[in-house]
Amino acid sequence: MPNAPKIIQRLSIKKLMKKQIFKLLLFGILISTLLFACKKEDVTPNRIAGTYIANEIEDYKTNKIEPSPNASGQSVKITVNLTNSEKNADLKFYIIENGKETLVASFNFIVSKDADGDYSLLDQTDNNKLMAFFIDNEADFYFATGYRISAKKQ
16 A cells, blocks of 8 residues: 555554454464363373273283273272371272272382473382373282283372
């Protein structure tokens, strides 16, 4: 609009600036909403304690992943209880079949927190090997026999 009167040019520039400012504000609101929605829940040592029900079992030897409960109806339950001022965790591993729970193994691990604030269980007797990793209400449990169990807290 080089030939338009200066007042019209100024109004057009102001109108464009208002549109740009509105777009920037809208973009800012969108980004802040997404960041808030994607914020990870804080996990504390107390929050990792409880009962976990497996939803997937991976066998590293055969590279096979099965759902839990499996086709024959077996499912896996894992309980985590904190001890020693939340520095240690007792882990119990159960197989559930036909409504009957059978304790398969029991472990004692140390509770650890990584740089991101996520908690894990480490085996102090095996060079602090990672045995469980917790994010929100889900956990991955790792066993020396070559299995990973993905479970959700009840």
